[in-house]
Amino acid sequence: MATITSLGAAREVTGSCHLLETGSARLLLDCGMHQGGDSVSRLQKERFDFRPRDIDAVVLSHAHLDHCGLLPLLVAEGFHGPIYCTEATRNLLAIMLEDAASLYLRDLEAANTRRRRAGSRLIKPRYGMDDVLSVLKYCQPVPWHQAVAIEGDLTLRFLDAGHILGSAIVTLNSGGARPWRLVFSGDLGASDRVLMREPEVPDAADLVLMEGTYGNRDHRSQDATVAELEDIIRQASRDGGNILMPAFAVGRTQELLFHLGCLYHRGLLQNWHVFLDSPMAIEVTRLYDQWLDALDHDDQRVMRHFGAHTLSQFLPVLSPTPTVEDSMQINRMERGAIIIAGSGMCTGGRIRHHLKHRLWQARNHIIFAGFQARGTLGRQLVDGAKQVRMLGQRYAVHAQIHTLGGFSAHAGRSELLRWAGAIGGQPALRLVHGEAEALESLAEGLTAQGHEVSIAAPGEPWPLNSTAPDSGAPPHSYQQ
Ligand SMILES: [Zn+2]
Ligand SMILES: [Zn+2]
Numbered sequence: 001m002a003t004i005t006s007l008g009a010a011r012e013v014t015g016s017c018h019l020l021e022t023g024s025a026r027l028l029l030d031c032g033m034h035q036g037g038d039s040v041s042r043l044q045k046e047r048f049d050f051r052p053r054d055i056d057a058v059v060l061s062h063a064h065l066d067h068c069g070l071l072p073l074l075v076a077e078g079f080h081g082p083i084y085c086t087e088a089t090r091n092l093l094a095i096m097l098e099d100a101a102s103l104y105l106r107d108l109e110a111a112n113t114r115r116r117r118a119g120s121r122l123i124k125p126r127y128g129m130d131d132v133l134s135v136l137k138y139c140q141p142v143p144w145h146q147a148v149a150i151e152g153d154l155t156l157r158f159l160d161a162g163h164i165l166g167s168a169i170v171t172l173n174s175g176g177a178r179p180w181r182l183v184f185s186g187d188l189g190a191s192d193r194v195l196m197r198e199p200e201v202p203d204a205a206d207l208v209l210m211e212g213t214y215g216n217r218d219h220r221s222q223d224a225t226v227a228e229l230e231d232i233i234r235q236a237s238r239d240g241g242n243i244l245m246p247a248f249a250v251g252r253t254q255e256l257l258f259h260l261g262c263l264y265h266r267g268l269l270q271n272w273h274v275f276l277d278s279p280m281a282i283e284v285t286r287l288y289d290q291w292l293d294a295l296d297h298d299d300q301r302v303m304r305h306f307g308a309h310t311l312s313q314f315l316p317v318l319s320p321t322p323t324v325e326d327s328m329q330i331n332r333m334e335r336g337a338i339i340i341a342g343s344g345m346c347t348g349g350r351i352r353h354h355l356k357h358r359l360w361q362a363r364n365h366i367i368f369a370g371f372q373a374r375g376t377l378g379r380q381l382v383d384g385a386k387q388v389r390m391l392g393q394r395y396a397v398h399a400q401i402h403t404l405g406g407f408s409a410h411a412g413r414s415e416l417l418r419w420a421g422a423i424g425g426q427p428a429l430r431l432v433h434g435e436a437e438a439l440e441s442l443a444e445g446l447t448a449q450g451h452e453v454s455i456a457a458p459g460e461p462w463p464l465n466s467t468a469p470d471s472g473a474p475p476h477s478y479q480q
Contacts, residue, residue, distance in 0.1 A: 002180060002464040004209060006456035007049050008032060009433040013213055013373055014066040016433060018184065019050060021461075022174060025152030026050075028058045029170060029184045029209070033069030035347060035373050039104045040111050043126055046070060049459060053078035056151045060085040061186025062167035063092035064250065065100055071135045072097060076127035080138070084150060086158055087141035088166030088291055092250060092284065097132045099249075099280045103348065105129070144168075159200040162189030163409055164251035165284075165291055171202050180464040181425070183208045187433065188411040188419060192222045194258045195288070195295045196251075199411065204425030207464050209456070211410070212434035213371060215442025218412035225406025226259055230268060232365055232402055233338075237271070241363030242337040244399075246351045246378060248344035249281035251409050252370050254288045254311060256340060258299060259407075261314035265306055269338075274318045277327050277341040277350050282320045285311055331357055345376035352377075352390050359388070364399040369407040374435070417445050428452040430462055 002022040008015030009032070016032040034042060052074045060083055061067055071083065071093075085093065105125060112122045142148050147157045153175030158168035163186065170184040183205040191198045202208075220228075236243050247253045253276070263269050276282055289310040292300060308314035321327050327350055330337060342349035358364040372379040380388050381401050388395055411419065420429055429451050431439045436455075443453045456462070 002174065003461040004182065004207070004430070004464060005459060005461045006209075006432050007459060008034070009066070010456040010458040011434075011436050011439065013371070013433055013435060016061075016067045017070070018209060018432070020172070020182070022152050022154070025056045025154060026054055027151060027154070028055055028074075030061055030067040030186075031058055031070045031074050032067040033065055035066060035345060035376065037347070037375065038107060039100070039348065040107045040123065043073070043104060044123065046073065046126075048074070048077065051078065053080070055079050055081060057081045058083045059156060059170050059172070059184075060089060060093075061161065061170055061184065062164055063089045063096050064164065064187070064248075065096060067186070068093060068096065069100055072101060072127040072131040075134045075138070076131045080134075082140045082150070083135065083138045084140050084142050084148075084156055086144065086166045086168050088287075088294065089168070090136070090139045090141050091287055092164075092166055093139065094136055095280060095283050095287070096250070097135060098129070101127070101129055101132045159202060160197055161186045162191075162193070162196040162199040163187040164196070165288055165294070169200060169202065171205070174464075180206045182206065182464055183423070183427070185210045187211055187213070187409065188416065190219060190408055190411050191415055193409070194222070194255050194299050197296050199419060201419060201422040203423075205423055205427040206425065207462075208420065208423060208427045208429050210416070210420060210429050210431055212416065212431045212439045212442040213410040214408060214412045215416060215431070215434050215438040215445075216413060218414050219408050220406035222406050225404050226262070228402075228404055228406075229259065229367070230263060232367060233263070233268060233272070236365045239363040239365070240335045241361065241365060242333060242335060242339065242358060244351065244354050244358060244364065244366045245338065245340045245369060246344055246346050246366070247281070247340050247342065248370055249278055249284050249342050252344060252407065253278070253281045253340055254285055255407060256369060257285065257311045257315055257318065260338070261308070261311065262302070264315055264317060269317055272317060272336050272338055273333070274315060274338045275330050275340065276318060276320045277330060277339055277354070279322045281340065281342060282322055327353070330354070335363075344370045345372050345378035346381070346390075347376050347378070356391060356395065359399050360396045362398040362400070365402060366399050367402045367404060369404045371408065371410070413442065413445065416442060417449060420446055420451060421449050426451075428454070430454050430456050432456045
């Protein structure tokens with residue numbers, strides 16, 4: 001009997017990794033890392049509950065690190081099979097994994113320098129840059145909507161998840177006498193988001209492994225959120241301060257650039273400079289520009305209306321600051337700077353240096369526009385900490401902290417309920433990728449809709465029933 005076992009992202013948000021075992025194949029759906037803490041101690045703690053060499057293939061939903069970050073470690077520990085993903089995901093993966101690896105190797109070297117001086121045992125790297133290159137070599141791009149035969153008797157098809165560039169909903173059909181159909185939602189986008197299209201709905205499934213990050217609440221509407229952003233910019237103007245936006249390099253940054261572009265064309269940003277202070281975000285933005293045709297058509301039309309064919313053309317006050325020298329120049333700005341920098345949860349990256357310079361001054365504003373996982377500096381700030389520790393020192397929090405929930409890259413509760421309800425074949429639902437509270441609340445809502453629902457427990461194998469055969473019908477999008 002085929003089973004699916006959630007090894008990560010079970011009653012938690014990060015570390016997405018699910019093991020699918022059929023009679024003839026062992027597959028991983030995602031191979032993500034946990035977030036929080038520094039990159040060295042975080043990676044030291046990561047363990048696989050299987051032998052990587054026994055895995056036949058990986059199916060990757062998208063290129064966020066909490067879904068793909070452990071692929072180099074998987075390869076370093078013996079995996080050498082195909083990694084199925086969309087082509088845009090493969091492009092993004094190269095940027096994401098190379099960045100994460102250089103960060104890790106740099107932090108490791110620093111940690112080992114300290115250890116050497118203290119006479120402690122050195123830490124061996126768990127993977128190297130060559131493993132990242134192997135991951136990219138093993139990637140096999142699969143076109144959207146095309147059914148492709150993979151390991152065993154499985155057929156794989158990717159639908160658009162509308163979450164970030166390249167993000168997919170994974171559908172897997174088995175052959176044999178008692179066929180089953182598994183859907184793995186990956187991360188589902190919100191329907192009113194800019195740049196991304198709406199998540200598609202699979203036509204039928206027996207079991208849906210479904211994300212529930214925001215299973216207990218709806219986001220504010222996009223319009224209300226943009227209005228809030230506008231208010232904060234006006235307030236920061238009056239305060240004579242700067243604005244820091246910790247943002248994920250992939251997705252959130254490009255959306256913010258689009259929104260800021262719209263505000264610019266409405267005359268709001270004429271006295272502001274927007275700094276994109278992240279080499280990775282700059283590279284990813286270039287990739288979004290390349291794939292613009294695959295993104296939302298209405299937003300493409302808005303950009304073209306203003307004669308823009310790239311996000312930087314759409315926001316003329318934007319200055320990318322790729323080098324450290326460029327980044328340090330921003331420190332001189334007393335006022336009028338909007339600084340977009342990673343990492344999104346303030347666990348590393350240049351944002352910490354900007355926080356160091358600005359967090360303790362009341363005239364500055366910090367805008368969180370994304371999910372903040374437990375244990376991260378971002379979560380502490382959002383939860384109202386009066387003082388925080390970073391870069392080896394304590395800092396008073398006097399800057400004004402704002403949370404803009406409406407820019408979430410994830411579907412809110414109502415959208416999740418609607419998405420699940422639109423899937424044919426009366427699938428059973430198994431909830432992952434959410435904190436317990438969110439998943440319990442979502443389970444209640446889905447049960448009330450008549451679904452059979454369970455919440456994945458870490459390491460618990462779950463059977464894939466065999467009922468609905470594949471109808472072969474095209475996917476459809478739900479209507480609002
Ligand atoms: Zn994601
Ligand atoms: Zn995720």
